[in-house]
Amino acid sequence: xxxxxxxxxxxxxxxxHVCAACGYTxxxxxxxxxxxxxxxxxxxxxxxxxxxxxxxxxxxxxxPQRMVTGMxxxxxxxxxxxVAGSAILLAGEPGIGKSTLVLQLMDGVIGRxxxxxxxxxEESVAQVALRGARLNVAADRFLVSASSSLEEVLAxxxxxxxxxxxxxxxxxxxxxxxxxxxxxxxxxxxCASTLVAHAKQTGTVVILVxxxxxxxxxxxxxxxxxxxxxxxxLEGERDGSLRTLxxxxxxxxxxxxxxxxxxxxxxxxxxxxxSAMMLADRLPGIPGxxxxxxxxxxxxxxxxxxxxLTPTPQAxxxxxxxxxxxxxxxxxxxxxxxxxxxxxxxRDVFAAAAGGLAVREPAADMALSLALLSARSGTxxxxxxxxxxxxxxxxxxxxxxxxRRRIDEALRMGFRTAIVPRGSERSSSGMEEISVGDxxxxxxxxxGT
Ligand code: TYD
Ligand code: MG
Numbered sequence: 001x002x003x004x005x006x007x008x009x010x011x012x013x014x015x016x017h018v019c020a021a022c023g024y025t026x027x028x029x030x031x032x033x034x035x036x037x038x039x040x041x042x043x044x045x046x047x048x049x050x051x052x053x054x055x056x057x058x059x060x061x062x063x064p065q066r067m068v069t070g071m072x073x074x075x076x077x078x079x080x081x082x083v084a085g086s087a088i089l090l091a092g093e094p095g096i097g098k099s100t101l102v103l104q105l106m107d108g109v110i111g112r113x114x115x116x117x118x119x120x121x122e123e124s125v126a127q128v129a130l131r132g133a134r135l136n137v138a139a140d141r142f143l144v145s146a147s148s149s150l151e152e153v154l155a156x157x158x159x160x161x162x163x164x165x166x167x168x169x170x171x172x173x174x175x176x177x178x179x180x181x182x183x184x185x186x187x188x189x190x191c192a193s194t195l196v197a198h199a200k201q202t203g204t205v206v207i208l209v210x211x212x213x214x215x216x217x218x219x220x221x222x223x224x225x226x227x228x229x230x231x232x233x234l235e236g237e238r239d240g241s242l243r244t245l246x247x248x249x250x251x252x253x254x255x256x257x258x259x260x261x262x263x264x265x266x267x268x269x270x271x272x273x274x275s276a277m278m279l280a281d282r283l284p285g286i287p288g289x290x291x292x293x294x295x296x297x298x299x300x301x302x303x304x305x306x307x308x309l310t311p312t313p314q315a316x317x318x319x320x321x322x323x324x325x326x327x328x329x330x331x332x333x334x335x336x337x338x339x340x341x342x343x344x345x346x347r348d349v350f351a352a353a354a355g356g357l358a359v360r361e362p363a364a365d366m367a368l369s370l371a372l373l374s375a376r377s378g379t380x381x382x383x384x385x386x387x388x389x390x391x392x393x394x395x396x397x398x399x400x401x402x403x404r405r406r407i408d409e410a411l412r413m414g415f416r417t418a419i420v421p422r423g424s425e426r427s428s429s430g431m432e433e434i435s436v437g438d439x440x441x442x443x444x445x446x447x448g449t
Contacts, residue, residue, distance in 0.1 A: 017042045064252055067163060067205065070108035073261055073270045074101070077232065077245050077297075079253020082109070082164065085203045086252060087196040089170075091210045091221035092234035097243055097263050098209045099123070099131065101234060102166045104267050105207070107137035109164055117162035121148030121172030121182075135267045148182060150175040150191045154198060161202075167195065168209040170224070185223050192224045225249060236263075237323075240356035242277075243268060244296065258297030275302040275413050278355040284383050288375030291386045291415065292367035293406035294359050300402070300409035302386070304354040305364060307371040309347040317346065323353030324368060325360060332369050332391060339395030340440055342376050363400035365391035366419065366442055373443050381446045382417065386410045389421035395439045397421045407431050419445050 018025050020043050024035035032039050066081030075081050082088070092098045099122075106116040120128055125146050132139050143160055147153060150173055157165045167173060173191040174182040181187070192208060199206040208228065210221045225231050229251040236243040245259035260271040271277055279291065279302055288307040293300050305324065312318070321329045329351050336342045351368060353359045366389040374381050388406055390398040399421040407418050411431050419442050422435040436442040 016045050018045045019043075067109055067114060068112060069105045070111060071101075071104055071268070071270070073245060073259030074105060077247050077257045077259045078230065079250060079257070082205045083229070083252045084163075084205060085199050086229040087192075087199045087206045087208065087227070088230045088232060089192075089208050089210055089221060089224050089228045090232050090234065091212050093213065093238065094211050095238050096234050096236060097268060098211075098234055099128075099168055100135065100263070100267050101245075102168060102207060102209060103128070103132060103135055103137060106142065106164065106166060107135070110138055110141045114163040115143065115160065116164040116166070117143040117145070117156060117160050118166045118168065119148075119153045119156065120144065120146050120168050122169050134265075148172040148174055150194060153195070157198065157202070157204060162204060164205045164207065165195075166207045166209065170208040170210045189223050189227065192227050196227050196229075235358065237356045242271070242356040244357065246297075256297050258299065260296060260299075260301070274357075275300070275409060278303050278357060279413065282354070285380055287378050287380050288371050290367040290371040290374065290381055291410070292359065292364050293386055293388055293410050294357070294361060294364065295402055295406070296357070298402075298405075300405045301357065302409060302413055302415075303357050303359055305359070305367050305371045306350075306352050306354055307368070307375040308350040309344065309372075309375050310350075311346060312348045313346075314348075317344075318348040318350075320348070320350045322351070323356065323358050324351050324364065328362070328365065329368070331393075332365060332372065335391055335393060335395055335439065336369060336372060336376075339438070340373065340443065342373060344372075344376070361400070362390040362398075363388045365389065366397055366421075366436075366439065369439050370419075370442060370446055374446070379447055384415050385417040385419065385446065386415045387419040387442065387446075389419075389424075389436075389442075391439055397436055397438055397442060399424055403427075407433070 016027050017029055019033040020041045021038040022036035024033050030042050033041050064083045066083060068081040069075055090098055109116050125144050128144060143162060145156055153167060170188055170192055171183040174187055175191050178187060178190055195206045212221050231249040233246045234243055241263050243261040243263055247255050247257060260274045261268045262271050282304050290305050291302050292305050294303045319330055333344050337344060367387045369391055370387055388400060390400055392398055403424045404427055407427055410418060411429050417432045419434050419436055422437045434445045436445055
């Protein structure tokens with residue numbers, strides 16, 4: 001239809017209105033087409049619409065200016081700092097540390113001579129001040145207002161002209177001109193769109209804090225992902241201290257970086273050596289334990305995967321996964337039963353990534369399978385052995401990315417043997433690499449049988 005309209009329009013360059021149904025053209029608007037009788041079919045002719053400016057992809061302007069926050073993990077995840085005029089969504093479960101992170105971020109930019117405004121709809125200024133004192137921020141230079149009205153946020157930003165505006169949280173924000181309570185999809189989306197436009201117009205960095213629940217999102221981050229320039233997610237077990245800062249969308253940088261942070265008495269601090277931290281409490285000589293070199297963004301981190309089996313009289317034994325994917329655990333138990341003749345029925349199965357880091361890569365399959373086989377047989381796997389590779393339904397081991405980086409990190413942490421997928425790139429490092437084609441070979445390599 002579109003082509004027809006365009007073709008017709010080009011034959012009638014003077015025409016302004018075209019019937020979308022039959023192609024009838026007229027310089028005047030019509031409610032009903034006099035030719036075919038269709039109602040509301042009049043469209044503006046493409047020929048009479050002003051053409052937008054067209055350019056190529058050659059860009060010779062300067063790269064976007066970045067505002068360093070001084071929180072090294074955050075700066076790295078952002079791709080070198082905050083970009084002027086960008087809108088960032090910081091998502092995470094309640095209590096994970098979002099308000100702490102934004103306060104530290106603001107302190108960082110304030111310390112570098114910038115102005116930062118916090119609009120808090122969730123907490124009172126006094127509550128924020130208490131947290132600020134705990135974090136030892138430059139309290140006197142903060143611009144803070146307790147408001148959850150969109151109008152007031154815009155007015156405060158235009159009035160104060162800050163470099164960074166933080167809205168904590170987007171779910172408490174309300175546009176009085178719109179229907180619905182704060183936190184409804186309409187309110188959240190419209191308020192966010194207005195603030196994103198404000199960021200673009202004024203060059204202010206707008207940071208929206210948004211809550212997500214474990215199940216996903218309640219009128220929040222999911223509805224906003226397409227509106228903002230970057231989406232950062234702060235994750236971790238609330239009871240533990242480890243936090244990861246992941247980036248799932250970034251218009252000004254890569255999406256592969258992950259920050260590893262620790263929430264302590266004075267806020268979030270970078271973890272310099274995540275592998276050392278993850279392995280610090282490891283006990284030797286326990287069956288069901290295998291260390292997996294996980295990729296956190298582009299950085300390898302060694303994580304101990306643990307499995308525990310306990311007899312149960314229940315007809316439906318429990319399968320509990322903490323820090324590893326529950327569906328992959330079930331899949332691997334199926335593969336091990338079929339391909340290795342190991343029965344896991346009449347046993348509860350617990351699998352965990354120790355230390356609070358969530359492991360999502362399929363590359364963890366082989367290490368987790370070996371931990372399960374080790375727990376099943378009661379045989380310990382050598383402490384200085386590591387393993388990685390994806391396990392297919394046939395029990396075959398599939399290659400995974402970043403072999404070298406994983407092996408180098410394991411070597412650095414004192415590991416001597418790596419069980420790797422057959423066909424992986426080999427290295428000249430001091431690591432003994434054992435290539436395996438299927439999960440039975442891998443288990444034999446571990447037990448020396
Ligand atoms: P908060 O930033 O309020 O979380 P969110 O905004 O995501 O809901 O922080 C929540 C937890 O962090 C709270 O239980 C206290 C803890 N915390 C620390 O452990 N250290 C600190 O320095 C601060 C300020 C908070
Ligand atoms: Mg908060």
